[in-house]
Amino acid sequence: MRCPYCEFEGSRGDLHGHLATAHPEEVPTRLDEEGRLYYRIRCPYCGFQREQRVKPRWQDPGFLVEFRREIVLVAFDQLLYHLEGVHG
Numbered sequence: 148m149r150c151p152y153c154e155f156e157g158s159r160g161d162l163h164g165h166l167a168t169a170h171p172e173e174v175p176t177r178l179d180e181e182g183r184l185y186y187r188i189r190c191p192y193c194g195f196q197r198e199q200r201v202k203p204r205w206q207d208p209g210f211l212v213e214f215r216r217e218i219v220l221v222a223f224d225q226l227l228y229h230l231e232g233v234h235g
């Protein structure tokens with residue numbers, strides 16, 4: 148599979164790791180007024196967007212730093228499903 152953001156190519160697993168390491172800024176997060184955390188993933192090809200809430204146990208302010216990579220991995224897994232399903 149080909150990285151949607153750069154020239155990288157590899158297996159799905161390789162690409163998943165590459166996305167989390169090289170392009171974490173493509174998964175923005177936000178907090179709403181109630182302190183709920185959301186992440187957003189956007190397809191660079193068709194503009195498909197999905198925003199999802201991060202599980203409530205992750206409300207500790209230290210979470211965002213410590214588990215940022217986990218959020219990014221989950222989000223890119225969803226993007227990879229979308230790429231395979233829609234742009235495969």
Ligand SMILES: [Zn+2]
Nearest residue numbers: 150152153155
């Ligand atoms: Zn890349």
Ligand SMILES: [Zn+2]
Nearest residue numbers: 190192193195
């Ligand atoms: Zn798309």
